[in-house]
Amino acid sequence: MTIKKTIAIASAKGGVGKSTVCSYLATALSKSSKVGVLDADIYGPNQDILFDINDKNIELDKKNTKRPYTPKNVDNISINSLGFLLDKNAAIWRGPMLSSAINQIYEKTNWGDIDYLLIDMPPGTGDAYLTVCQKIIPDYVILVTTLSKLSIADLKRSEQVFKSLNTEILGIVLNNVHQSDQLKSFCLESENLILDRVEFNEKFIDLVYPFDDLELDTVFINTIKAIKEHE
Numbered sequence: 067m068t069i070k071k072t073i074a075i076a077s078a079k080g081g082v083g084k085s086t087v088c089s090y091l092a093t094a095l096s097k098s099s100k101v102g103v104l105d106a107d108i109y110g111p112n113q114d115i116l117f118d119i120n121d122k123n124i125e126l127d128k129k130n131t132k133r134p135y136t137p138k139n140v141d142n143i144s145i146n147s148l149g150f151l152l153d154k155n156a157a158i159w160r161g162p163m164l165s166s167a168i169n170q171i172y173e174k175t176n177w178g179d180i181d182y183l184l185i186d187m188p189p190g191t192g193d194a195y196l197t198v199c200q201k202i203i204p205d206y207v208i209l210v211t212t213l214s215k216l217s218i219a220d221l222k223r224s225e226q227v228f229k230s231l232n233t234e235i236l237g238i239v240l241n242n243v244h245q246s247d248q249l250k251s252f253c254l255e256s257e258n259l260i261l262d263r264v265e266f267n268e269k270f271i272d273l274v275y276p277f278d279d280l281e282l283d284t285v286f287i288n289t290i291k292a293i294k295e296h297e
């Protein structure tokens with residue numbers, strides 16, 4: 067089993083589009099690479115909904131004692147989620163339990179040989195971030211933000227946290243934005259690279275896999291290029 071690159075998709079602010087970006091980006095990348103998705107959002111795992119996975123039981127391969135969890139397979143995208151592993155009480159778990167659950171699902175899943183493992187992070191900057199950055203150690207993180215004042219304030223916190231954890235930031239995906247002077251000044255002032263800009267799209271609201279008519283390769287053209295060029 068080999069994972070060539072692990073990429074966290076993160077934002078301190080909730081609801082800005084991490085899970086949406088993660089599933090769309092995974093789908094776009096899967097056209098040319100082998101991709102896995104780890105839903106590490108203990109408080110509200112969503113990848114099962116986005117990828118329209120109805121069977122939430124995790125499959126166990128008892129012969130593989132090291133990595134018994136078999137990820138779900140959606141058109142060759144391997145998906146595993148804390149939501150499959152944990153009961154509903156998990157949402158009130160404290161830090162150490164949360165950290166060990168994230169670590170466990172990462173380590174015990176037989177991801178196969180994949181090029182990219184995308185980790186859909188929970189909102190915040192707490193224990194989940196420490197676990198992912200210090201135990202899983204992603205190669206880099208992609209930050210997601212909208213242009214709202216509050217989201218930008220939280221983006222700055224995310225940048226600080228990843229900096230202090232020595233996790234490289236590949237760049238920022240701006241979600242729910244349109245061309246504007248505010249966008250121009252944000253891009254000028256940003257200390258990190260702006261990868262792609264995703265517009266508000268009403269279709270996203272109830273959309274589940276397959277995301278056929280979204281032309282995701284063009285939506286994430288710079289992000290995919292940056293990922294592929296990153297050594």
Ligand SMILES: Nc1ncnc2c1ncn2[C@@H]1O[C@H](COP(=O)(O)OP(=O)(O)OP(=O)(O)O)[C@@H](O)[C@H]1O
Pocket residue numbers: 077079080081082083084085086087107110112187188189241242243264265266267268270271272
């Ligand atoms: N560009 C967009 N246009 C329209 N709706 C969007 C867009 N991006 C995200 N959404 C919608 O906004 C909501 C929040 O998105 P999402 O769940 O991906 O955010 P999140 O950052 O993962 O949230 P959380 O912090 O709770 O995990 C969802 O209902 C999603 O469909």
Ligand SMILES: [Mg+2]
Pocket residue numbers: 084085086107110112186187188
């Ligand atoms: Mg989410």
